[in-house]
Amino acid sequence: MNTGFWKGLLRLAGWNVDITAPRRDKCVICVAPHTSNLDFILGLAAYRSLGRKANFLMKEFWFFFPLKYLLRALGGIPVPARKGSDLTSAIVERFNKADYMNLAVTPEGTRSYREEWRKGFLYIAYGAGVPLQLGIIDYTHKEVIIRDEYTPTGDIATDMDFIRKYYDRYASLARYPEKFARL
Numbered sequence: 001m002n003t004g005f006w007k008g009l010l011r012l013a014g015w016n017v018d019i020t021a022p023r024r025d026k027c028v029i030c031v032a033p034h035t036s037n038l039d040f041i042l043g044l045a046a047y048r049s050l051g052r053k054a055n056f057l058m059k060e061f062w063f064f065f066p067l068k069y070l071l072r073a074l075g076g077i078p079v080p081a082r083k084g085s086d087l088t089s090a091i092v093e094r095f096n097k098a099d100y101m102n103l104a105v106t107p108e109g110t111r112s113y114r115e116e117w118r119k120g121f122l123y124i125a126y127g128a129g130v131p132l133q134l135g136i137i138d139y140t141h142k143e144v145i146i147r148d149e150y151t152p153t154g155d156i157a158t159d160m161d162f163i164r165k166y167y168d169r170y171a172s173l174a175r176y177p178e179k180f181a182r183l
Contacts, residue, residue: 006048006049007049010045015042015142016143017046017049019147020146020147021149023052024102024130024131025099026095026100026128027103027131027132028102028103028124028125029054029102030105030121030163031104032163032170033108033137033171033173033177033179034108034137034174035174035175035176035179036175036176042144043135044074045144047102053102054075055075055101055102055104056074056077056104057104057105058077059078059079060080063076077091087120088120091103091124095124095127095130102133104135108180108181117163117181119156122156122159122160122163123156126154132151132163133148134147134149134163136170138173140173141173148166150163150166
């Protein structure tokens with residue numbers, strides 16, 4: 001679908017796009033707070049409205065016939081429910097083989113309140129040697145924002161501390177702020 005469709009969809013819903021981070025052939029887009037299924041639709045529409053494509057991780061559960069064809073066409077990558085799969089290495093390998101890959105990830109891993117964030121997005125960015133672009137879905141001002149970029153150091157604790165502090169100031173902008181674990 002062309003950019004006009006996505007722009008029109010956002011305009012109809014009253015949303016604006018503020019994506020000024022550099023356009024990258026390869027990056028991980030970290031999106032938080034993640035408290036609603038609507039976050040996915042808004043983020044997808046905003047990115048597509050600029051003519052950009054992004055992959056995204058989604059529970060394997062959703063990849064059933066016929067929905068799996070739509071999700072894959074939109075960039076979906078199923079996340080196995082079973083333990084023992086090495087998703088991080090598989091995604092790093094995909095980055096290494098691809099000419100273009102922007103991967104949107106919600107580090108909370110769920111829309112529910114979660115004290116601990118998943119660290120896979122940092123391992124992926126560091127392992128693939130790509131920057132993190134920091135995305136926010138601002139329900140207060142009806143804006144999808146990606147302005148800032150962060151290069152992971154490889155020290156996961158330091159990187160996670162930076163990311164958590166960065167997003168802490170945006171907690172009140174979530175659709176359901178009470179579902180976002182503040183520092």
